[in-house]
Amino acid sequence: MSPPSSSAPPIFALIDANNFYVSCERVFNPQLEKKPVVVLSNNDGCIVARSQEAKDLGIRMGEPFFRAKHLIQSHGLIWFSSNYTLYGDMSARMMALLGSFAPQQEIYSIDECFLDLAGIQQDAVSYGQTIRRRTRRYLGLPTSVGIGKTKTLAKLANYLAKKRPQYGGVFDWQACEPLIEDYLMAQIDVGEIWGVGRRLRMQLRVMAITTCRDLKYAPTSLIRQRFGVVLERTIAELNGLACLALEDAQTSGEKRKQQIISSKSFGRPITALADLSAAVLSYTARAAEKLRQQDSICSHVVVFIQTNSFSTHQKQYANSITLPVIVASNDTRRLSAVAIMGIEKIYRAGYSYKKAGVILLGLHPAAQQQGNLLMADPYARTSKVMHIMDHLNQKYGANTLSLAGAGLQPHWRTQAAQRTPNYTTAWDEIAPAYANR
DNA sequence: TCTGGGGTCCTAGGACCC
DNA sequence: TCTGGGGTCCTAGGACCC
Numbered sequence: 001m002s003p004p005s006s007s008a009p010p011i012f013a014l015i016d017a018n019n020f021y022v023s024c025e026r027v028f029n030p031q032l033e034k035k036p037v038v039v040l041s042n043n044d045g046c047i048v049a050r051s052q053e054a055k056d057l058g059i060r061m062g063e064p065f066f067r068a069k070h071l072i073q074s075h076g077l078i079w080f081s082s083n084y085t086l087y088g089d090m091s092a093r094m095m096a097l098l099g100s101f102a103p104q105q106e107i108y109s110i111d112e113c114f115l116d117l118a119g120i121q122q123d124a125v126s127y128g129q130t131i132r133r134r135t136r137r138y139l140g141l142p143t144s145v146g147i148g149k150t151k152t153l154a155k156l157a158n159y160l161a162k163k164r165p166q167y168g169g170v171f172d173w174q175a176c177e178p179l180i181e182d183y184l185m186a187q188i189d190v191g192e193i194w195g196v197g198r199r200l201r202m203q204l205r206v207m208a209i210t211t212c213r214d215l216k217y218a219p220t221s222l223i224r225q226r227f228g229v230v231l232e233r234t235i236a237e238l239n240g241l242a243c244l245a246l247e248d249a250q251t252s253g254e255k256r257k258q259q260i261i262s263s264k265s266f267g268r269p270i271t272a273l274a275d276l277s278a279a280v281l282s283y284t285a286r287a288a289e290k291l292r293q294q295d296s297i298c299s300h301v302v303v304f305i306q307t308n309s310f311s312t313h314q315k316q317y318a319n320s321i322t323l324p325v326i327v328a329s330n331d332t333r334r335l336s337a338v339a340i341m342g343i344e345k346i347y348r349a350g351y352s353y354k355k356a357g358v359i360l361l362g363l364h365p366a367a368q369q370q371g372n373l374l375m376a377d378p379y380a381r382t383s384k385v386m387h388i389m390d391h392l393n394q395k396y397g398a399n400t401l402s403l404a405g406a407g408l409q410p411h412w413r414t415q416a417a418q419r420t421p422n423y424t425t426a427w428d429e430i431a432p433a434y435a436n437r
Numbered sequence: 438t439c440t441g442g443g444g445t446c447c448t449a450g451g452a453c454c455c
Numbered sequence: 456t457c458t459g460g461g462g463t464c465c466t467a468g469g470a471c472c473c
Contacts, residue, residue, distance in 0.1 A: 444472080445470100445471080447469085448469085450467090452466105453462100
């Protein structure tokens with residue numbers, strides 16, 4: 001592979017795994033091939049991944065599982081609770097492999113990444129085929145590849161690669177005549193464009209902008225005035241003018257998050273302040289751990305709680321509160337004290353709570369911590385405790401060590417009735433067929 | 438009966454300052 | 456009693472993404 005000249009304009013390839021969670025399950029259970037399979041969200045609530053066969057049954061993304069349950073009987077639908085340990089590990093392997101195909105890679109989500117193919121001395125489409133073949137052979141994961149002069153075009157190309165079998169899983173706009181490009185764009189709904197969601201799609205339809213082609217040739221000044229710079233940028237990108245750069249590990253400096261959220265729905269509704277506090281404590285601990293992982297401190301803590309907003313027959317209540325952390329910190333004990341103050345302020349008795357969460361805001365590198373003359377940090381001398389806690393939890397599994405208030409086996413814990421084993425990360429759960437080799 | 442859990446960016450408006 | 460223009464910072468909320 002020849003090194004790219006740094007001046008060459010980028011050629012973006014977007015590679016993503018098809019039906020990623022389902023594909024991960026299939027790697028370790030080939031019986032699932034050609035069958036309708038879905039993977040569920042936390043608490044086995046929503047459907048978050050579907051095999052092609054499940055899509056063909058009319059199951060929609062994000063659909064509540066109970067509405068599709070009848071398909072188990074009638075069509076042999078197979079379902080799994082999500083196993084994020086497995087998906088996370090498979091993702092890491094896939095990203096490492098894909099990263100070897102180009103000098104620059106941006107990992108965009110758990111199942112997709114951008115590569116810059118500028119400087120690759122090979123036809124882009126056949127290179128894309130090579131990427132697909134190897135990912136399939138080495139990891140068992142099916143992928144699609146979209147290629148274009150901008151990220152937005154690469155995304156759209158990926159859509160075509162996935163939806164139209166005649167392209168064999170790889171689509172490259174640059175291999176297209178301009179007339180063909182417009183012809184294809186005229187067939188794709190504007191809502192498929194990266195950055196155009198449900199709301200925007202509706203508003204655009206009112207303006208008679210219904211296809212990708214319509215948006216590509218829409219008057220930019222009007223769009224900017226009505227919808228802002230984001231959509232204006234999208235139009236430029238559709239026209240081949242790159243506005244978004246590839247953000248690899250170097251350019252982003254292993255970007256630190258600007259906010260950290262930990263929240264979950266409860267397996268069953270809870271009413272007591274004590275239970276709610278315990279939940280908030282455990283979420284705070286999780287968030288603080290993430291905070292320390294990126295070596296940051298935070299200055300504000302948000303706590304929020306809500307009842308089941310889907311329920312029509314019960315009183316609704318939702319509230320949140322933002323509290324300052326007097327001395328910015330990443331110490332679980334300090335942040336917990338703040339979070340507990342918050343939950344006590346917004347808690348109202350007499351409601352059935354379904355969800356709670358904690359958001360850490362005002363994140364800064366821990367090195368920037370400022371002393372406070374009036375208030376010495378009482379935990380400063382014992383910050384090693386956090387270090388030891390993180391270390392043990394990493395080595396022996398989450399919650400090996402936690403604060404006493406979080407509870408050991410709380411009844412509100414998340415439910416996951418059909419979680420598969422951690423085939424790739426736990427010695428005692430390795431798939432038998434692999435273990436015997 | 439049963440409806441996820443993260444994140445990002447942009448904009449508008451208010452508070453405050455000079 | 457009258458009463459300007461411009462800037463910054465912060466927050467809330469809306470839109471999007473996977």
